[in-house]
Amino acid sequence: MDFTLSDEQKLLKDSVDRFVAEKYGLDVRRALVASEDGFGRENWKTFAELGWLAIPFAEASGGLGGGPIEVMVLMEAFGRGLVVEPFISTILTGASLVEALGDKEQKAAILPSVIQGKKLITFAHVEPQARFTLSDIMTTATADGGRYRISGHKAVVFGGDSANHLIVSARTSGDQRDENGISLFLVDAEAEGVTRRSYGTVDGLRAADVALKDVLVGPEALLGEEGDTFATIESVVDSATAAVCAEAVGIMDSLHEQTLEHLNTREQFGVKLGKFQALQHRSVDMFVACQEARTMTYVATLSLDKPRTERIRAVSAAKSHIGRAGRLVGQEAVQLHGGMGMTDELAVGHYFKRLTMIDTLFGNMDHHLERFAAAVYG
Amino acid sequence: MNLDYSESEQTFREEVQNFIRANIPSTIKAKIDARQKLANEDYIAWHKILYGRGWVAPNWPTEFGGIGWTPLQCHIFDEEIGLAGIPRVMPFGVNMVGPVIMEFGTDAQKEYYLPRILSCEDVWCQGYSEPSSGSDLASLKTRAVRDGDQYVVNGSKIWTTSAHWADLIFCLVRTDTEVKNQEGISFLLINMHDPGIDVRPIITMDGGHEVNQVFFTDVRVPVTNLVGEENKGWTYAKFLLKHERAGIAAIGSQKRQLNRLKEIARAEQSNGQALIEEPRFRDKISKAEIDLMALEYTELRAVSAANQGEVPGTEVNLLKIRGSEMQQKISELLIEAIGYYANPFVPDSFEAGWNEEPIGPDYAATLAPEYFNWRKSSIYAGSNEVQKNIISKMVLGL
Numbered sequence: 001m002d003f004t005l006s007d008e009q010k011l012l013k014d015s016v017d018r019f020v021a022e023k024y025g026l027d028v029r030r031a032l033v034a035s036e037d038g039f040g041r042e043n044w045k046t047f048a049e050l051g052w053l054a055i056p057f058a059e060a061s062g063g064l065g066g067g068p069i070e071v072m073v074l075m076e077a078f079g080r081g082l083v084v085e086p087f088i089s090t091i092l093t094g095a096s097l098v099e100a101l102g103d104k105e106q107k108a109a110i111l112p113s114v115i116q117g118k119k120l121i122t123f124a125h126v127e128p129q130a131r132f133t134l135s136d137i138m139t140t141a142t143a144d145g146g147r148y149r150i151s152g153h154k155a156v157v158f159g160g161d162s163a164n165h166l167i168v169s170a171r172t173s174g175d176q177r178d179e180n181g182i183s184l185f186l187v188d189a190e191a192e193g194v195t196r197r198s199y200g201t202v203d204g205l206r207a208a209d210v211a212l213k214d215v216l217v218g219p220e221a222l223l224g225e226e227g228d229t230f231a232t233i234e235s236v237v238d239s240a241t242a243a244v245c246a247e248a249v250g251i252m253d254s255l256h257e258q259t260l261e262h263l264n265t266r267e268q269f270g271v272k273l274g275k276f277q278a279l280q281h282r283s284v285d286m287f288v289a290c291q292e293a294r295t296m297t298y299v300a301t302l303s304l305d306k307p308r309t310e311r312i313r314a315v316s317a318a319k320s321h322i323g324r325a326g327r328l329v330g331q332e333a334v335q336l337h338g339g340m341g342m343t344d345e346l347a348v349g350h351y352f353k354r355l356t357m358i359d360t361l362f363g364n365m366d367h368h369l370e371r372f373a374a375a376v377y378g
Numbered sequence: 379m380n381l382d383y384s385e386s387e388q389t390f391r392e393e394v395q396n397f398i399r400a401n402i403p404s405t406i407k408a409k410i411d412a413r414q415k416l417a418n419e420d421y422i423a424w425h426k427i428l429y430g431r432g433w434v435a436p437n438w439p440t441e442f443g444g445i446g447w448t449p450l451q452c453h454i455f456d457e458e459i460g461l462a463g464i465p466r467v468m469p470f471g472v473n474m475v476g477p478v479i480m481e482f483g484t485d486a487q488k489e490y491y492l493p494r495i496l497s498c499e500d501v502w503c504q505g506y507s508e509p510s511s512g513s514d515l516a517s518l519k520t521r522a523v524r525d526g527d528q529y530v531v532n533g534s535k536i537w538t539t540s541a542h543w544a545d546l547i548f549c550l551v552r553t554d555t556e557v558k559n560q561e562g563i564s565f566l567l568i569n570m571h572d573p574g575i576d577v578r579p580i581i582t583m584d585g586g587h588e589v590n591q592v593f594f595t596d597v598r599v600p601v602t603n604l605v606g607e608e609n610k611g612w613t614y615a616k617f618l619l620k621h622e623r624a625g626i627a628a629i630g631s632q633k634r635q636l637n638r639l640k641e642i643a644r645a646e647q648s649n650g651q652a653l654i655e656e657p658r659f660r661d662k663i664s665k666a667e668i669d670l671m672a673l674e675y676t677e678l679r680a681v682s683a684a685n686q687g688e689v690p691g692t693e694v695n696l697l698k699i700r701g702s703e704m705q706q707k708i709s710e711l712l713i714e715a716i717g718y719y720a721n722p723f724v725p726d727s728f729e730a731g732w733n734e735e736p737i738g739p740d741y742a743a744t745l746a747p748e749y750f751n752w753r754k755s756s757i758y759a760g761s762n763e764v765q766k767n768i769i770s771k772m773v774l775g776l
């Protein structure tokens with residue numbers, strides 16, 4: 001057992017921490033959120049130059065062959081800085097699916113340009129009726145003279161507005177919630193029949209609802225085996241889930257620090273707020289929640305390569321636990337700031353909003369509680 | 379002991395329901411149904427409709443234009459307004475400064491201000507909190523210095539709800555710096571249109587504008603605008619707080635929110651069934667409903683005691699705590715209910731006149747901003763921590 005980072009991982013941590021501390025103040029983020037793309041193309045280029053976009057990919061694909069720990073290190077820092085660049089959508093879901101399932105041509109067509117920061121890709125999977133059930137897919141892909149005709153609606157596709165490529169999940173067989181029968185297709189985001197309705201999100205990101213109407217793709221667009229992609233979807237999503245847990249840890253630590261700072265500065269009744277025992281205990285509760293969230297993120301991250309049941313047990317435990325812990329830390333941070341905590345001007349509210357929305361990603365605390373129970377108790 | 383409303387109270391409830399149905403303007407109703415923002419004009423319009431019926435200030439004594447309804451009738455009225463989704467009459471005039479003027483004001487102040495509060499001639503706001511005086515309100519520093527028959531006011535108030543709409547502000551100001559904090563405070567009425575007043579918006583994290591910071595630079599206020607005696611303002615402020623918190627549990631609007639939660643949980647699908655059928659979420663809704671029941675009847679115990687002539691005591695503090703916690707809990711469940719569609723943020727859709735297709739289900743758009751906004755309710759009107767301090771000291775004797 002060992003919970004320390006290797007020297008190389010420490011270097012990565014130093015470099016991403018430095019980037020966030022120096023380049024990612026709240027005002028910078030505000031400007032990025034308000035910009036046309038909703039994130040920094042320059043930042044994305046920097047990410048590419050520093051090799052961060054290459055981390056989770058095999059050397060054969062032009063990547064650095066990094067693993068979940070390196071991703072965790074990055075994501076925690078991204079959380080601390082409330083980074084808005086589309087790392088989760090492009091690297092952790094979109095390109096990771098290509099890496100897992102793509103053939104030689106598909107990888108060559110997508111991965112180098114993604115790793116170099118030239119192209120963006122996202123996973124258009126969730127549907128309006130699906131809630132958090134990963135296998136709930138109504139979008140259909142029907143054979144049409146050697147090609148596939150895809151129709152359906154994809155909900156809240158993060159990074160969907162700026163992506164060049166979409167990976168669209170569609171049913172080639174089976175019933176609405178069957179795990180078998182789901183196929184993945186590489187679709188050009190500008191293809192005929194693809195309509196993207198883009199919008200900002202409450203936490204400053206960008207997403208799109210994607211309507212697909214009779215989108216025609218050739219057999220070369222099929223990613224992985226027809227109808228047999230669910231296991232990969234599930235494992236890629238589990239990895240991304242562990243990564244957002246790490247992001248949450250970065251956010252929670254920052255919220256706790258901001259709150260401590262406030263308790264040590266703000267005075268009422270002639271003393272620092274931190275002198276009130278009621279608030280001391282609340283701050284300790286936040287601290288405990290942060291510590292346990294970190295623990296659970298390690299557990300999830302270090303279980304990603306384990307057999308399915310063990311992986312699910314760890315990832316769902318972490319996501320569910322962090323859903324609760326994050327709620328506590330976010331709400332308390334706002335509360336202990338008093339009126340200031342309610343403002344758009346202070347950072348606290350922005351961190352709180354992102355943390356709140358992380359619970360909706362890849363399944364909320366209830367979903368993962370259920371999934372944990374199903375995996376562990378059968 | 380008896381749990382039921384009397385027949386005459388039931389009849390009264392129906393009368394209120396009928397009145398609301400018949401009189402709510404369709405434009406306002408449409409905004410409420412679409413969960414769009416109401417403008418100041420909407421609040422004023424509805425206030426004037428109630429004024430026409432004589433129902434603006436049910437709790438005021440009849441000599442000042444109130445109706446002298448019983449506390450239970452006031453509760454029923456407020457519950458029905460909340461159930462219909464109609465915002466209450468703005469509290470700053472009717473529930474806050476009005477009762478203070480009635481109790482401590484001069485005849486001239488009563489004659490001038492009270493009718494204008496009832497008719498909504500004047501919109502009021504509350505100038506208590508300051509940047510460095512929130513929970514410790516008595517430490518406030520905004521200075522009023524006597525100069526002949528005027529006070530010269532300098533300083534700043536913060537978190538002032540509706541200051542950008544208001545004609546008048548009732549302020550706690552410091553008139554004596556030599557004495558104990560509480561003994562040097564006065565209660566002053568200030569015209570918001572006077573020179574030297576600057577209102578700057580504060581945007582809250584949900585993107586809304588309801589609070590402001592108000593700056594006073596050499597604002598000249600006639601001494602006739604002093605309420606009661608100089609340096610006795612703290613007494614009046616404490617008197618007012620009792621009124622501020624009456625009905626704070628907002629049972630009617632909370633029931634409406636709970637109904638909305640149930641509707642949404644019926645419409646949302648989870649794994650092929652309605653979300654409300656899913657045991658985990660179903661339990662959460664039930665718990666919220668049970669907690670709301672506990673809150674409702676705890677409030678009704680207090681209201682019913684008041685009906686029998688008892689003077690309200692510290693139960694308002696308890697109702698403030700639990701009322702705000704419930705508001706927050708239900709809004710938390712509302713965003714849980716809608717899954718991914720909590721994320722899209724299209725603020726234009728909150729404005730009247732927006733008629734594009736919603737993103738996701740039509741009930742989803744406002745829920746996350748509402749949740750963020752409701753975090754305020756455990757902070758304002760005396761934070762929940764301060765309420766607990768009061769209960770532990772005043773009720774429990776700790």
Ligand SMILES: Cc1cc2nc3c(=O)[nH]c(=O)nc-3n(C[C@H](O)[C@H](O)[C@H](O)COP(=O)(O)OP(=O)(O)OC[C@H]3O[C@@H](n4cnc5c(N)ncnc54)[C@H](O)[C@@H]3O)c2cc1C
Nearest residue numbers: 276335336338339504506507512513537539754758761763
């Ligand atoms: C949306 C909104 C609307 C408002 N509208 C108005 C208005 O119209 N007019 C007006 O005058 N004011 C208004 N307020 C201000 C409100 O009354 C104050 O925010 C509140 O009194 C808390 O003060 P503060 O913000 O300075 O926080 P602080 O007093 O600095 O408190 C910060 C934190 O410390 C806690 N704390 C403070 N003292 C203690 C203690 N002794 N023991 C334990 N915990 C403690 C608080 O509970 C809080 O969690 C509004 C506030 C909000 C958010």
